[in-house]
Structures are given as structure tokens and as C-alpha cells.
Amino acid sequence: MIANKRTYSAVLVVLALTLLAASRPLLFAEPSAARWRVQLDQVDSGDVNIEPAFKVAIYENLVDELTKTKQFKEVLRSGDRSANGRPDLLILKTIVEAYTPGSETRRAVTTVSGATKLRVRSRLCTSQGQVVMEFVVDGNVRFFGGNLRATHNLARNVAHDIQKTKLPDPTPLVSQK
Amino acid sequence: MIHRIVPSEAIGRILTSLMLLAGTGVAADDHGEANAAASSPTLQVTHILGFEGISSNANGDLSIQGDALRFKKSDGSGAQITIGSIQDVFLGEEDKQVGGVPLALGRVATPFEGGRVIALFSHKKYDTVTLQYLDANGGFHGAIFQLNKGQGRVVKNELVAQGARVTPLEDQARKQATPEAKSDSK
Numbered sequence: 001m002i003a004n005k006r007t008y009s010a011v012l013v014v015l016a017l018t019l020l021a022a023s024r025p026l027l028f029a030e031p032s033a034a035r036w037r038v039q040l041d042q043v044d045s046g047d048v049n050i051e052p053a054f055k056v057a058i059y060e061n062l063v064d065e066l067t068k069t070k071q072f073k074e075v076l077r078s079g080d081r082s083a084n085g086r087p088d089l090l091i092l093k094t095i096v097e098a099y100t101p102g103s104e105t106r107r108a109v110t111t112v113s114g115a116t117k118l119r120v121r122s123r124l125c126t127s128q129g130q131v132v133m134e135f136v137v138d139g140n141v142r143f144f145g146g147n148l149r150a151t152h153n154l155a156r157n158v159a160h161d162i163q164k165t166k167l168p169d170p171t172p173l174v175s176q177k
Numbered sequence: 178m179i180h181r182i183v184p185s186e187a188i189g190r191i192l193t194s195l196m197l198l199a200g201t202g203v204a205a206d207d208h209g210e211a212n213a214a215a216s217s218p219t220l221q222v223t224h225i226l227g228f229e230g231i232s233s234n235a236n237g238d239l240s241i242q243g244d245a246l247r248f249k250k251s252d253g254s255g256a257q258i259t260i261g262s263i264q265d266v267f268l269g270e271e272d273k274q275v276g277g278v279p280l281a282l283g284r285v286a287t288p289f290e291g292g293r294v295i296a297l298f299s300h301k302k303y304d305t306v307t308l309q310y311l312d313a314n315g316g317f318h319g320a321i322f323q324l325n326k327g328q329g330r331v332v333k334n335e336l337v338a339q340g341a342r343v344t345p346l347e348d349q350a351r352k353q354a355t356p357e358a359k360s361d362s363k
Contacts, residue, residue: 042317052267053307056319060227077316104274108284108296144281146273148225148321 035170036090038066038124039076039083043094050099057148058094058120061155066092069159088170090132093123094158097136102147115142116150122158124167132168135161217241217335220328224248225305227320229312230256239322241335246308248322262310263341264317268329269305304329 040062043055059078067075072090076083083089098119106114118139124132139154141147219240226233228248237250241260249255274281276299284292284299304324312318324332337343 051269052265052309053269053305053321056307056309056321057226059317060319077312077318079311080314080316082314103272105272105296105300108274108281108300109293147271 036072036088036167037074037076037083037086038072038090038092039080040066040078041091041093042078043096043120046095046097048096048099050096051101053148054099054118054151055096057151058096058118058154061152062092062094062158065155065159066162069163071159071163086127089127090167091125091127093125095121095123097121102141102150104146107141107143111143115140116147118150118154120154120158122161124162133162133165137161217339218331220324220332222248222328223323225321225323227308227318228256228258228322229318239324239332241339244339246336258310260336260339260341262312263308263336264311265309266333266336266341266343267307267309268333269307270326270329271303271305271323272300273303275299275301302326306332 040059043058045055063075063077066072073088076089096118098117100115100117102116103114108114119136120139121134121136123134126132137154137157139150139152139157141150141153217240219238222237222239224231224233224235224237231237231248231250235250237248237255240247240249242257244260245257246260246263247255247257274296276283280295280299284295286292287295304326306322306324306329308320308322310318310320322332333343
């Protein structure tokens, strides 16, 4: 009787392990974005008169936020030589479309005015120039915090949008070339 | 009469000694200033973001030592970059509320909208220095430091003197010379 029970539980364990091993590729499959590397281009101010500190802050916050999402194998900076010749490379281009400088003091005094507003167009392209996705994102500071917090909010929104989007597999796009 | 002369002589000697000491002091001060001019100043700054290996909003000392720009936090840790890797330096100005979260909460809690009046007087102007530099792999970095008003120019001049690349002012102006309406366009 005891031997039967033991055999029964051993069979169950083996079955469970077999099922787990079979479903492992499904359970632990990398999302398609995780098969890509991403390189961030420097922020293009376009026709907009934006302070250099804001451009730098957008860029640095984007690096941080995209790294945090763990959506990509690697987040590379503009000009990074290790990106050369990578077939699985996406390039994130950021173009500023609108910028309204705000004032922390005006926000604190009036509540309704003095907001810092940013709007950028983000474009994710392959290294051959094929646009994979494109979206317009806003980042604002309306109440509390310094003006540069708008860049943090913007970068978080860009990362969130990329995370929501299903990226294509790298192989077909690379072989299309 | 003798009693009157002796003290006056003593006073004269004391005055002479004091003058000599003062002269030496002035000379020493001059020497100190000369030394300060030879070595770069160490400035108390706040690292806003971007300097590799340093957390955002960290306070510390920014100094130029040889061909390196060094940021040292108050706990002793720090980071540095070579001045040759700096691609551009920009100066900016920012008006910020002082007191941080405690004062912000205090403003909110003040009755009869008194917080707004407090906010009107509890702000301070700072200089910001924005650096663009390349890492060893050629990757582009940007870093922003917040300094007391007037210190930004000192840092920029020092960096330029040490060989940092800076876009000429007229080029910067050309880059940014667009109508205000465009920046607000949506």
C-alpha cells in the first residue's frame, strides 16, 4: 500500500516536471522587444527654442527609463561604438515638437499658470531606416516639482508607450534588407 | 612729563608693530589669492542628473584637478571625466522654490491661502551648468549641475581655460533663434 503511494507520487512529480519543461519556452519566452537592442539618438530640437538643459535631461531620462523597463537586451547611447554592425538594433529618434517654459514660483503662487509643457515625436527605426513605430508623447509639470521634472514625466511616458507596443521580431526585418 | 613720553613711545612701538603685522597680513592675503588663482576653485554644487555613477540630486564638491573634472559627494565617493571629453558647456538659470518638501507641505497647510504669499518670497535663483561629454566608448552623455548664482560662469571659464570645447555664443544663438510662438505650437 505504502509502496503504491510512493510510486504514485513519484509518477506525479515526474509528470509535473515534464509539463513544466514542456511549457518553459512559453512561460519564460522573451518578449519580442527583449530581442532588440536600442540606441538613443541625441534629442533633436527641430524648430523649437528649447534650453540645452532640457534636451540633455530628456536624453538622460530616456536612457534611465528604457533601462528600467528591461524591454531591450541593451540600451546604448548615441555614438556608442559597440552598436556598430548590430543587426538587432533599433534607433530611437526624439524630435521636440513643442515646449512651453514654465515657472516653479508661478505654479506655487497661482496654481493654474506656470506649467512646463513638452511634446516630442518619438520614432523607433531599424538601422536601415525602416520606421517600426512612431508616436507623439507629452510630458508636463502642472503643480509640484521643478521644471526639469517634465523631462522625467516625458521619458516615463515614452518608455510606457514602447512597453505597450508589440515590436516585430528582428529576424524578418533584418532579412528583408 | 617722563610718564607722558614713555607711554607715547610704547604706543608708537605698538603701532609700528601693528602696521608691520598688518603689512605682512596683506602680503599673506595676496599670496593666498595668488595660490587660489593658480588652483581651481572647489564649488559646492548639486548634481541634478547625468554624471555617470552619481545619483540624481546629490550634493557635493565640483572641482577641476589637472585635466579632470571631478565631482565628490560629501560621503567621499565621486566620479570624474577628462576635460578633453567635454563636447559642449551651456550656462542656464533657474528659479526654484526653497525648503523642499517640508516647506511645500507648510505652504499647503497655511490657512487663508497664506502659502501663496510664502511661495512668493521663498524662491531662489540658481545657475545651471550643462555638460555634454563622451565616454570611453564614444557614447554621448549629458550632465546638469546646479550652482549658486554667479558660479556657473566661473566653472565655464575654468573649463574653457583647461581646453573644454564650447560652441561659440553666436552659433548657440543661431540655433535657438526661433520665434516664441513656434515653441508653443502644438
